[in-house]
Amino acid sequence: MADFDLIVLGGGPAGYTGAIRAAQLGLNTAIIDKREVLGGTCLNIGCIPSKALLVSSQYVRFAHHEAQHHGLKFDGVQVDLAKLMARKQTVVKQLTQGLEFLMKKNHVTRIRGIGQLVAPGKIVITQPDGSTEEHRGRNVILATGSVPMELPNVTIDRERVVTSDEALSFTDVPAELLVVGAGAIGLELGSVWSRLGSKVTVLEFLPRIAAFLDPDVTQALQKTLEAQGLKFHVETQVTNVALQDKKVLVQAKTKGEQNLEFQADKVLVAVGRKPYLDGAVAKDLGLKLTERGRVAVDQQFRTNLPGLYAIGDIIEGPMLAHKVEEDGIACTELIAGKPGHVNYNVVPNIIYTHPEVACVGLTEEAGKKNGTQIKVGKFPFAANGRALANDESVGFAKIIADRRTDKLLGSQIIGGNASELIAEIVSIMEFGGSAEDLGRTVHAHPTLSEAVKEAGLAVDNLAFSIPPNPRQ
Numbered sequence: 001m002a003d004f005d006l007i008v009l010g011g012g013p014a015g016y017t018g019a020i021r022a023a024q025l026g027l028n029t030a031i032i033d034k035r036e037v038l039g040g041t042c043l044n045i046g047c048i049p050s051k052a053l054l055v056s057s058q059y060v061r062f063a064h065h066e067a068q069h070h071g072l073k074f075d076g077v078q079v080d081l082a083k084l085m086a087r088k089q090t091v092v093k094q095l096t097q098g099l100e101f102l103m104k105k106n107h108v109t110r111i112r113g114i115g116q117l118v119a120p121g122k123i124v125i126t127q128p129d130g131s132t133e134e135h136r137g138r139n140v141i142l143a144t145g146s147v148p149m150e151l152p153n154v155t156i157d158r159e160r161v162v163t164s165d166e167a168l169s170f171t172d173v174p175a176e177l178l179v180v181g182a183g184a185i186g187l188e189l190g191s192v193w194s195r196l197g198s199k200v201t202v203l204e205f206l207p208r209i210a211a212f213l214d215p216d217v218t219q220a221l222q223k224t225l226e227a228q229g230l231k232f233h234v235e236t237q238v239t240n241v242a243l244q245d246k247k248v249l250v251q252a253k254t255k256g257e258q259n260l261e262f263q264a265d266k267v268l269v270a271v272g273r274k275p276y277l278d279g280a281v282a283k284d285l286g287l288k289l290t291e292r293g294r295v296a297v298d299q300q301f302r303t304n305l306p307g308l309y310a311i312g313d314i315i316e317g318p319m320l321a322h323k324v325e326e327d328g329i330a331c332t333e334l335i336a337g338k339p340g341h342v343n344y345n346v347v348p349n350i351i352y353t354h355p356e357v358a359c360v361g362l363t364e365e366a367g368k369k370n371g372t373q374i375k376v377g378k379f380p381f382a383a384n385g386r387a388l389a390n391d392e393s394v395g396f397a398k399i400i401a402d403r404r405t406d407k408l409l410g411s412q413i414i415g416g417n418a419s420e421l422i423a424e425i426v427s428i429m430e431f432g433g434s435a436e437d438l439g440r441t442v443h444a445h446p447t448l449s450e451a452v453k454e455a456g457l458a459v460d461n462l463a464f465s466i467p468p469n470p471r472q
């Protein structure tokens with residue numbers, strides 16, 4: 001048994017970031033994870049491997065469909081799926097090994113096994129060989145993450161009816177893939193397999209795909225994805241999934257009560273994620289949860305149990321790696337007596353389709369609904385020189401600002417490199433800047449970022465490269 005200042009239970013982005021910051025602040029820290037390697041869902045079966053597959057599959061799409069625009073012709077393009085998957089795994093390995101190295105260099109003790117808090121400050125760890133050991137932590141952080149949500153009446157057999165865990169590692173390209181849920185996972189993995197040759201159909205319960213975005217953005221996204229071959233059925237709820245001889249039969253109901261049937265080789269269920277807490281805290285300790293089943297914490301990440309904190313996907317808030325990393329940093333800073341804080345109003349959210357979609361802050365729809373006085377500027381990538389040169393003229397940048405003060409309240413960008421472009425908006429919002437600040441800042445030419453600047457100018461109808469909007 002060892003005594004630590006801090007034990008972190010869970011080695012994903014929330015846990016490993018928190019553990020490193022704790023060590024930097026001089027806390028004797030241990031991190032426990034049941035996986036052989038750290039990194040959690042994000043590094044092992046989430047953000048990173050999906051990005052590796054998105055890049056490889058986009059090259060395939062480029063070779064098949066886009067190269068000819070550039071005067072290039074590839075004959076007989078072949079995909080070695082095993083090699084493509086191996087590259088993805090190499091990326092994952094590099095990063096997870098890097099984390100082990102960082103833990104060592106920061107003197108964080110790495111313990112493998114399934115941990116359970118059995119009494120305040122006391123953790124029992126069951127190791128892979130079944131043996132147990134006990135450790136004490138003056139402070140304990142729960143950072144056990146999330147797992148895919150399942151649907152009633154749908155058995156996930158992990159072979160033909162799968163979650164994102166399996167859809168990142170298919171060994172063959174399914175001829176027909178049906179995706180349930182048009183959120184980030186459904187759209188990203190749907191894109192990957194469509195580019196690699198699957199016929200992809202996406203069923204979405206809500207009236208539009210990626211419904212957290214404004215309708216003009218989702219319309220543009222759906223149109224482009226349809227042009228790439230994906231099919232969508234919105235306002236369609238999956239009611240039953242049955243394994244047949246060779247195919248999977250999916251039954252669904254539309255909002256108008258119409259019954260639909262689909263057949264597919266694989267079905268990917270991507271209907272959200274739920275907190276994963278199984279056994280992490282002994283039941284009799286009475287850990288308090290919110291109505292939505294997340295761990296209840298105060299503004300300093302304290303649970304109702306003494307010395308126990310919770311961060312990441314198990315507490316309220318978006319289940320996004322960059323949000324949970326900030327939880328980890330703020331929580332350990334608070335434990336170390338420092339003023340840790342996260343600005344949850346400015347958390348970007350990205351879908352890594354082609355084109356990418358990125359958003360932050362208030363949407364136009366939400367602003368109009370809640371009565372905020374807003375003004376909106378939009379600038380199309382078709383009017384941006386670099387986007388044309390890059391053959392990435394689809395999409396636009398959109399800025400939402402306060403009508404009276406001009407303060408930047410939000411942004412949505414659909415277009416090439418949107419995931420990188422949104423960082424500028426995030427920074428300006430973090431400093432309380434205005435649309436004019438964005439519009440008057442010098443942006444290098446020719447860059448895609450000029451479209452973002454011009455969207456800032458368009459808020460006051462002052463964009464240079466598009467005609468004035470007569471309605472403003």
Ligand code: NAI
Pocket residue numbers: 047151180181182183184185186188203204205206210211236237238239270271272273318319320349350351352
């Ligand atoms: P999600 O909550 O983003 O989307 C799930 C979609 O499924 C929703 O649009 C929902 O209306 C729909 N749905 C639910 N039940 C349905 C039914 N019976 N029939 C048809 N549609 C149904 O969840 P997703 O995509 O699984 O992602 C899970 C979490 O992981 C999210 O918090 C997401 O933000 C995060 N994530 C983030 C990524 C990124 O930052 N690029 C990538 C992947 C995941």
